[in-house]
Amino acid sequence: MHLVTAEEMRRLDRITIERLGIPAVALMENAGRAVAEEIIALCRRRGEGSTPLAAQALRDSAALRNAGAWAAHAPVAAPGFGTARNTAAGPALRGGNPGGALAAAPKLLISGDAALMAEHAEDEHWLVLVGKGNNGGDGLVAARYLSEAGIAVSLLYAVPPESLTGEAALQRDAAAAMGLPAAVHGGGRPDFAGYSGILDALLGTGAAGAPRGAYAELIAAANGSGKPVVSADIPSGLHADTGEMHEPCIQASLTVCLAFLKRGLLQYPGSGAAGRIVVRSIGIPAGLAREEGLSVYWLTPDVLEGVLDIDVSRRRVPDGHKGTYGHVLLAAGSLRMSGAGLIAARASLRAGCGLATWAVPGKLLPLLAGAAPELMLADAGGEADGTWNAAAAEEVLNLADKKDVLAVGPGIGRFEEDKEWLKRIWEGADCPLVVDADALNILAECDYGIWQGRREAVILTPHPGEMARLAGVSTKEVQRDRIGLALNYAREHGVVLVLKGAHTVIASPDGRIFVNTTGHPGMATGGAGDCLTGIIAGLLAQGLDGVQAAAFGVYLHGLAGERAALLRDDPASVIASDIIEAL
Numbered sequence: 308m309h310l311v312t313a314e315e316m317r318r319l320d321r322i323t324i325e326r327l328g329i330p331a332v333a334l335m336e337n338a339g340r341a342v343a344e345e346i347i348a349l350c351r352r353r354g355e356g357s358t359p360l361a362a363q364a365l366r367d368s369a370a371l372r373n374a375g376a377w378a379a380h381a382p383v384a385a386p387g388f389g390t391a392r393n394t395a396a397g398p399a400l401r402g403g404n405p406g407g408a409l410a411a412a413p414k415l416l417i418s419g420d421a422a423l424m425a426e427h428a429e430d431e432h433w434l435v436l437v438g439k440g441n442n443g444g445d446g447l448v449a450a451r452y453l454s455e456a457g458i459a460v461s462l463l464y465a466v467p468p469e470s471l472t473g474e475a476a477l478q479r480d481a482a483a484a485m486g487l488p489a490a491v492h493g494g495g496r497p498d499f500a501g502y503s504g505i506l507d508a509l510l511g512t513g514a515a516g517a518p519r520g521a522y523a524e525l526i527a528a529a530n531g532s533g534k535p536v537v538s539a540d541i542p543s544g545l546h547a548d549t550g551e552m553h554e555p556c557i558q559a560s561l562t563v564c565l566a567f568l569k570r571g572l573l574q575y576p577g578s579g580a581a582g583r584i585v586v587r588s589i590g591i592p593a594g595l596a597r598e599e600g601l602s603v604y605w606l607t608p609d610v611l612e613g614v615l616d617i618d619v620s621r622r623r624v625p626d627g628h629k630g631t632y633g634h635v636l637l638a639a640g641s642l643r644m645s646g647a648g649l650i651a652a653r654a655s656l657r658a659g660c661g662l663a664t665w666a667v668p669g670k671l672l673p674l675l676a677g678a679a680p681e682l683m684l685a686d687a688g689g690e691a692d693g694t695w696n697a698a699a700a701e702e703v704l705n706l707a708d709k710k711d712v713l714a715v716g717p718g719i720g721r722f723e724e725d726k727e728w729l730k731r732i733w734e735g736a737d738c739p740l741v742v743d744a745d746a747l748n749i750l751a752e753c754d755y756g757i758w759q760g761r762r763e764a765v766i767l768t769p770h771p772g773e774m775a776r777l778a779g780v781s782t783k784e785v786q787r788d789r790i791g792l793a794l795n796y797a798r799e800h801g802v803v804l805v806l807k808g809a810h811t812v813i814a815s816p817d818g819r820i821f822v823n824t825t826g827h828p829g830m831a832t833g834g835a836g837d838c839l840t841g842i843i844a845g846l847l848a849q850g851l852d853g854v855q856a857a858a859f860g861v862y863l864h865g866l867a868g869e870r871a872a873l874l875r876d877d878p879a880s881v882i883a884s885d886i887i888e889a890l
């Protein structure tokens with residue numbers, strides 16, 4: 308599914324209302340009802356016993372990956388629906404009995420409103436914090452449905468209710484007509500001790516800047532209350548586009564995101580403020596986003612197949628041989644960091660390439676013989692102490708002849724003439740190039756301009772520190788807007804950029820962006836990045852293009868990490884070799 312900015316969300320709202328003729332108040336009704344349903348589900352789950360944190364985090368990761376699968380599937384035309392009416396249903400209406408339906412007794416299906424009844428409702432009393440805009444309107448709708456489910460609700464307006472306008476004013480009146488108790492925040496720090504939960508409907512995608520006045524006071528009070536806070540659409544105080552947290556910002560335990568995932572929810576630190584995220588449809592067709600040319604995607608299996616056109620089953624042809632699946636050349640490792648090269652090379656084989664050759668400074672060859680029997684080793688020359696030099700670039704280029712991909716960087720360290728080394732490889736390698744680790748640091752010190760015009764794809768895989776050096780900004784600035792920065796860099800330099808970190812961002816020079824859904828914090832371990840480089844190289848060797856290999860590689864890497872954590876029963880104990888084994 309798509310990840311949208313606040314501005315894009317407004318556009319999709321407007322199109323739905325104006326072009327499709329669905330009134331804004333209907334969208335708000337759907338939104339508020341969805342929020343209420345999630346709160347009711349939360350009330351039901353309360354007291355069911357907790358799941359160990361690590362296992363829960365992994366489950367959440369999988370759930371979020373699949374979140375909004377409904378949205379990715381645009382309403383499908385039911386094949387043959389019309390004919391069904393004219394045939395199967397026809398005879399039945401005329402008294403026929405097709406398919407032996409005689410025995411079918413009337414069934415009572417409990418669904419819809421009846422299913423909304425909350426268990427343990429008598430223990431619950433929710434406070435709804437209501438802002439002036441449509442986010443507040445969503446909260447007012449939710450309050451009605453909570454009350455219908457038997458849950459006590461009170462409203463606390465951040466501003467005098469008379470100041471609400473449009474659909475939100477209509478919801479204010481409906482809530483009042485229903486007799487829901489309401490008050491207006493009178494300043495200071497209110498005490499929320501008597502409530503079992505708080506619905507944050509203060510600010511949504513229309514917020515501008517840090518929360519002010521009553522909004523700020525209510526957010527601080529909610530955060531200090533120790534009560535579970537559910538946010539409607541986004542936590543109030545979160546920058547919907549960048550994930551920056553204003554001061555103050557709601558710390559939610561659940562965010563019910565409406566219609567489309569907002570970019571800020573998937574970028575840290577904002578991602579940490581949102582708690583669990585559930586995406587709910589409100590009647591805005593998912594297909595509108597693509598029609599409108601939006602190009603930032605949440606990297607789900609649907610997107611891998613439908614947008615990136617990848618055969619995720621990775622079928623092999625029955626008469627294939629090792630030559631069918633490509634040959635990776637890796638220039639990596641040095642005396643003190645040979646393991647990085649080994650990890651990357653082994654990962655490329657596990658990713659399915661037919662052959663992998665690992666080029667190292669010659670001094671290392673005797674030490675590495677037999678380290679991984681499936682690998683071919685090659686002498687790249689280099690210095691007597693096992694480090695690289697500029698002349699070794701020529702050896703690498705000779706070896707790269709007839710290879711399908713060249714990956715450089717893991718464990719090479721810095722060395723004299725390293726800029727010359729990289730320049731020769733960049734200009735001379737006639738195959739896709741994956742650049743990682745110290746090769747990125749070298750790149751950051753070079754005049755990029757002289758290197759334009761490579762015919763084959765270049766994939767850069769920086770972590771935030773390396774990205775900061777490449778872009779000439781601070782790491783903090785990189786993290787402030789990872790999607791925006793990755794997009795600009797990839798476009799400007801004509802490269803595929805993989806900005807690593809929680810929710811790795813993959814940016815294509817054509818403007819498409821993919822935000823990864825797999826992985827967990829246990830993957831923050833030495834060698835995990837080398838492993839990713841190997842996987843991407845292995846996929847490129849099998850014929851995927853740059854952005855396909857980068858996106859699929861990142862996705863598989865995270866999934867393997869999740870699997871490794873489950874196998875070891877603990878994310879924190881995962882090491883890079885486990886990720887390779889789990890592939």
Ligand SMILES: NC(=O)C1=CN([C@@H]2O[C@H](COP(=O)(O)OP(=O)(O)OC[C@H]3O[C@@H](n4cnc5c(N)ncnc54)[C@H](O)[C@@H]3O)[C@@H](O)[C@H]2O)[C@@H](O)CC1
Binds near residue numbers: 321334335440441515
């Ligand atoms: N058709 C639509 O536009 C729909 C919008 N929906 C909801 O509406 C939200 C967007 O609504 P709005 O555009 O009305 O905006 P918001 O409800 O996010 O808030 C805007 C209002 O908050 C106040 N405000 C803004 N920044 C502030 C700050 N820093 N400190 C204090 N007060 C501030 C202003 O009075 C402004 O009018 C979405 O997040 C979603 O929850 C849903 O109801 C579904 C349909």
Ligand SMILES: [K+]
Binds near residue numbers: 507509538
């Ligand atoms: K909110």
